[in-house]
Amino acid sequence: MIFGLQGKTLADFATLVMERATQTIIILFLIAHFGAAQNATKTGAEEFPVGVILDLGTLVGKVTGTSIQMALEDFYAVHRSYNTRIALHIRDSRGNNIQAASAALDLLDNHNVQVIIGPQKSSQASFVLDLGNTTQVPIISFTATSPSLYSGGLPYFVRATLNDSAQVNSIASLIRAYGWRQVVPVYEDTDYGRGIIPYLVDALQIIDVRVPYRSVITPSARSGQITQELYKLMTMQTRVFIVHMSSDLASKLFIKAKEVGMMKKGFVWIMTDGITNLIDSLNPSVVEAMNGALGIKFYVPKSEELDSFIMRWNRKIQLDSPNDPSLKPSIFGLWGYDTIWAVAQAVEKIGFNNGTLFQKPAAPRTSTSLDTLQTSAYGSELLNNILQNKFSGLSGYFDLSDRQLQVSTFQIINVVGKGWREIGFWTVENGISRKLNHGKFMTRYAQSVSDLNNAIWPGKSTEIPRGWEIPVSGKKLQVGVHRSMYEQFMTNEKDPITGTTKASGFSVDIFEEAVKRLPYALPYEYIAFDNNEDRGRAGYNDFVYQVYLKVMRA
Ligand SMILES: *[C@@H]1O[C@H](CO)[C@@H](O)[C@H](O)[C@H]1NC(C)=O
Ligand SMILES: *[C@@H]1O[C@H](CO)[C@@H](O)[C@H](O)[C@H]1NC(C)=O
Numbered sequence: 383m384i385f386g387l388q389g390k391t392l393a394d395f396a397t398l399v400m401e402r403a404t405q406t407i408i409i410l411f412l413i414a415h416f417g418a419a420q421n422a423t424k425t426g427a428e429e430f431p432v433g434v435i436l437d438l439g440t441l442v443g444k445v446t447g448t449s450i451q452m453a454l455e456d457f458y459a460v461h462r463s464y465n466t467r468i469a470l471h472i473r474d475s476r477g478n479n480i481q482a483a484s485a486a487l488d489l490l491d492n493h494n495v496q497v498i499i500g501p502q503k504s505s506q507a508s509f510v511l512d513l514g515n516t517t518q519v520p521i522i523s524f525t526a527t528s529p530s531l532y533s534g535g536l537p538y539f540v541r542a543t544l545n546d547s548a549q550v551n552s553i554a555s556l557i558r559a560y561g562w563r564q565v566v567p568v569y570e571d572t573d574y575g576r577g578i579i580p581y582l583v584d585a586l587q588i589i590d591v592r593v594p595y596r597s598v599i600t601p602s603a604r605s606g607q608i609t610q611e612l613y614k615l616m617t618m619q620t621r622v623f624i625v626h627m628s629s630d631l632a633s634k635l636f637i638k639a640k641e642v643g644m645m646k647k648g649f650v651w652i653m654t655d656g657i658t659n660l661i662d663s664l665n666p667s668v669v670e671a672m673n674g675a676l677g678i679k680f681y682v683p684k685s686e687e688l689d690s691f692i693m694r695w696n697r698k699i700q701l702d703s704p705n706d707p708s709l710k711p712s713i714f715g716l717w718g719y720d721t722i723w724a725v726a727q728a729v730e731k732i733g734f735n736n737g738t739l740f741q742k743p744a745a746p747r748t749s750t751s752l753d754t755l756q757t758s759a760y761g762s763e764l765l766n767n768i769l770q771n772k773f774s775g776l777s778g779y780f781d782l783s784d785r786q787l788q789v790s791t792f793q794i795i796n797v798v799g800k801g802w803r804e805i806g807f808w809t810v811e812n813g814i815s816r817k818l819n820h821g822k823f824m825t826r827y828a829q830s831v832s833d834l835n836n837a838i839w840p841g842k843s844t845e846i847p848r849g850w851e852i853p854v855s856g857k858k859l860q861v862g863v864h865r866s867m868y869e870q871f872m873t874n875e876k877d878p879i880t881g882t883t884k885a886s887g888f889s890v891d892i893f894e895e896a897v898k899r900l901p902y903a904l905p906y907e908y909i910a911f912d913n914n915e916d917r918g919r920a921g922y923n924d925f926v927y928q929v930y931l932k933v934m935r936a
C-alpha cells in the first residue's frame with residue numbers, strides 16, 4: 383500500500399476528503415448565509431438620502447441631534463423587514479444663515495437628498511424654503527416657529543411644530559385672568575423674535591390690554607446693553623413683561639434682571655414656549671434667577687414609551703455631549719424623533735427602488751447658477767405620504783396634515799426653586815383650566831384666576847401683582863435755570879402755548895447730552911429762577927442759594 387492511512391484505502395481517503403470538503407463548504411455556506419441574514423436588514427435595503435441642517439452647537443441642536451440618531455436606530459429595529467433605509471447627511475449651520483443656505487445647496491447637489499430636516503432658526507429658513515419649493519424637496523422644520531414664514535405659497539414647507547401665533551391666545555388669556563391692563567413685550571431682534579409681535583399685539587388688543595412700549599434686544603447684546611434696557615423698563619409704569627427670545631439670550635436677561643432688582647415683588651414675567659420648553663436644560667443659576675416667572679410650555683402626554691425613551695436618551699447624551707450634564711430631551715428632541723419616524727415611514731411607502739433621485743436637467747448645471755436646479759423625483763410623493771401619515775408619537779398625536787402640527791395643549795408653569803410647578807393648562811376649546819379635562823362639558827373660556835393654581839411670584843410673594851407701579855419717573859427732576867449775562871451759555875423762555883420753561887445755551891446742551899448717556903431714563907423739567915433780574919454774579923449766587931435751600935416750584 384502506497385498511501386496507508388489508518389488502514390483505509392485510497393478510495394476511502396478520497397471519499398473522506400470529499401466529505402470534509404462538503405462539510406467545510408456547508409459550514410462556510412452557513413456562516414456566509416447567517417452573516418448575510420443578520421445583515422439582511424441592512425445590506426438588502428435601498429439607501430435613501432435625507433439631509434439634516436441644525437446648529438449643532440446650540441442647546442436645541444445638541445438635544446435634537448441625539449434624538450434624531452436614536453429615532454433612526456429605533457425605527458429600523460422595529461421595522462427590520464423594510465426595503466428602504468434613510469441615510470442621514472447631517473450638516474452644522476453654526477447659527478449662520480449663509481451656512482444653512484450653502485449646506486442645503488450642497489445636500490441637494492452633491493448628495494441628492496430628497497427631504498431636508500431643518501433648518502433650526504426661522505431666519506435661516508427663507509432661502510432653504512425657496513430651494514425646497516424650486517426642487518420640490520420637502521423641508522421639514524421642527525424648530526422654525528416664526529409665523530412670518532408663511533407656508534401658503536410654499537407647498538413643500540412642513541412645520542413639525544406650531545407657529546408662534548398659536549400661543550398668543552394662551553398668553554392673552556393668562557393676562558386677562560390676572561386682570562393686567564398693560565404689558566411690555568421684551569423680544570430679540572430676529573425673525574423669530576419679531577415674528578410673534580403682530581399676533582401678540584392683536585390678541586392683546588382684543589382684550590383691551592395696552593402695549594405702551596416694546597423692548598427689542600439684539601441677540602449679540604452685551605450685558606451692559608441689557609442692563610441699560612432693563613433700567614429703562616424699570617422707570618416705566620408697566621410691571622408685566624412678556625419675554626420671547628432664544629434661551630441663550632433669555633438666560634442673560636434674567637440674570638441681569640435679578641441683578642438690577644427686577645425679580646422682586648411687584649414684577650411679572652411671562653416666558654413664551656421657546657424658553658419654557660427648554661427650562662429643564664437651563665443652567666441652575668438661570669432657573670434660580672427666573673424664580674417667580676410664569677411660562678407657556680408645550681404639553682406632552684405621559685407614556686411608557688416616553689419614559690423608556692428618556693432613560694435611553696439620558697445615557698446616549700452623556701456620550702454625545704459629555705460636557706453638558708444638564709441637557710434634557712425637551713419637546714424639540716421629541717419632535718425631531720417623531721419627524722424621523724414620519725419621514726422613514728414615508729420613504730418605505732413610496733417603494734423607492736434605487737431609482738433616479740433627480741430628474742436630469744436639460745443643460746449641465748454650473749456651480750454658480752441656480753437656474754438649472756433639478757426637480758426631485760420623489761419629493762411630491764414623499765410629501766403626500768408625510769402629510770397623510772398620522773400616528774401616536776413620543777410628543778403626542780403627530781398629525782402634519784395641515785403642514786403644521788395641530789394646536790394642542792399648553793401647560794402654564796411657574797418657576798419655583800430649582801424647577802417649576804404646573805399652575806394650569808390652556809386649550810383652544812376650553813381656554814384656561816386648572817386640570818386637563820378632556821370632557822366636553824367645561825365652561826368655555828372660564829378665564830379667571832380661580833381656574834389656576836396659586837403662583838409664587840418674584841420675591842417669593844403670594845400676592846398677585848397688580849401689574850403696574852408709580853415709577854421712579856413719576857417725579858421729575860427739577861432743573862433750575864437762570865438767564866445768564868451771556869445768553870450763549872444759558873438762557874430760558876416760557877413756551878407761550880404749553881407754558882413750560884424752555885432752556886438753551888452751551889451749559890444746557892452739556893447737561894442734556896449727559897442725561898442721554900445715563901443708563902436709565904431720567905425725566906426732568908426746567909424751572910426758571912429769574913425773580914431777580916440781575917444777570918450778573920450776585921444774581922447767579924442768589925440762584926444757587928435757592929438750590930441749597932431746596933426751594934421747589936410747583
Ligand atoms: C454586516 O454589517 C457590518 C456593519 O454593518 C459589517 O461590518 C459586516 O461585514 C457585515 N457582514 C456581512 C456578512 O455582510
Ligand atoms: C399659525 O398657526 C395658526 C394655528 O395655530 C394658523 O391658523 C395659521 O395659519 C398659522 N400661520 C402660519 C403663517 O403658518
Ligand SMILES: *[C@@H]1O[C@H](CO)[C@@H](O)[C@H](O)[C@H]1NC(C)=O
Pocket residue numbers: 512515516535536537
Ligand atoms: C413655489 O412653487 C410654485 C410652483 O412650483 C410656485 O407657484 C410658487 O410661486 C412658489 N412659491 C414661492 C414663494 O416661490
